[in-house]
Amino acid sequence: MTVRSTSSCSAMTRKRVAVLISGRGSNMAALIEAAKAPGYPAGIALVLSNIADAGGLETARKAGIETAVVDHKSFGKDRAAFDRAMHDVLLAHCIDLVCLAGFMRLLTPQFTALWSERMLNIHPALLPAFKGLDTHKRALEAKAKVHGATVHFVVPEMDAGPIIMQGVVAVRDDDTEAALAARVLKVEHTIYPAALKLVAEGRVSVVNGRCLIDGNAVPDAGSLIPAA
Ligand code: GRF
Numbered sequence: 395m396t397v398r399s400t401s402s403c404s405a406m407t408r409k410r411v412a413v414l415i416s417g418r419g420s421n422m423a424a425l426i427e428a429a430k431a432p433g434y435p436a437g438i439a440l441v442l443s444n445i446a447d448a449g450g451l452e453t454a455r456k457a458g459i460e461t462a463v464v465d466h467k468s469f470g471k472d473r474a475a476f477d478r479a480m481h482d483v484l485l486a487h488c489i490d491l492v493c494l495a496g497f498m499r500l501l502t503p504q505f506t507a508l509w510s511e512r513m514l515n516i517h518p519a520l521l522p523a524f525k526g527l528d529t530h531k532r533a534l535e536a537k538a539k540v541h542g543a544t545v546h547f548v549v550p551e552m553d554a555g556p557i558i559m560q561g562v563v564a565v566r567d568d569d570t571e572a573a574l575a576a577r578v579l580k581v582e583h584t585i586y587p588a589a590l591k592l593v594a595e596g597r598v599s600v601v602n603g604r605c606l607i608d609g610n611a612v613p614d615a616g617s618l619i620p621a622a
Contacts, residue, residue, distance in 0.1 A: 403488030410439040414497040419450015421495035428587030436594035477505035503550040525553035545589035559589040
């Protein structure tokens with residue numbers, strides 16, 4: 395895989411972010427919106443999808459953001475080649491940080507290593523609980539009292555990696571999957587831009603597998619539980 399070369403990328407004050415999507419892209423839209431704010435330390439320079447007709451691509455284009463498609467199907471089972479192709483697109487756009495936002499492909503350890511501590515993911519559960527799919531259904535089945543979303547740095551293991559920020563919602567006894575998902579999604583749209591801001595400002599470090607923000611521990615979940 396090409397080693398990152400910044401020789402043709404001039405240093406920018408705002409970090410150049412690529413958002414990787416496979417679907418509707420509501421988190422992507424939240425990041426685009428947040429990045430419009432004056433003083434926000436990152437700009438969305440590229441939206442990249444593995445699916446040519448992902449709904450989020452149209453949203454990105456309408457927002458004037460450059461888009462690219464690397465179709466995983468054309469690489470067959472060769473995940474490394476697919477990741478290399480994505481990496482090349484990211485390099486060509488002088489990308490500093492990558493945000494996975496509903497990007498439904500497993501990434502190779504080589505790719506995650508190249509973007510170590512520069513690639514974020516959002517997961518719709520309070521990690522390390524409920525990794526994988528169908529998180530809201532599983533939280534309801536487990537009769538969880540709290541649920542939420544997590545922004546973390548990406549490591550080779552799926553839905554693992556140092557936690558940057560979590561947002562919590564209370565689970566109601568009469569909740570449906572759809573209602574819970576909608577409340578969690580609202581939280582996602584708040585914490586993803588907030589977490590990206592911290593990373594882009596260089597305020598997040600990783601020590602012994604845990605994130606520190608300005609040198610302090612990430613707030614524990616107890617302090618995040620909503621009043622109602
Ligand atoms: C979100 O729930 C996110 O947490 C998960 O995939 C979903 C993507 O939704 N990783 P959207 O495409 O951002 O609307």
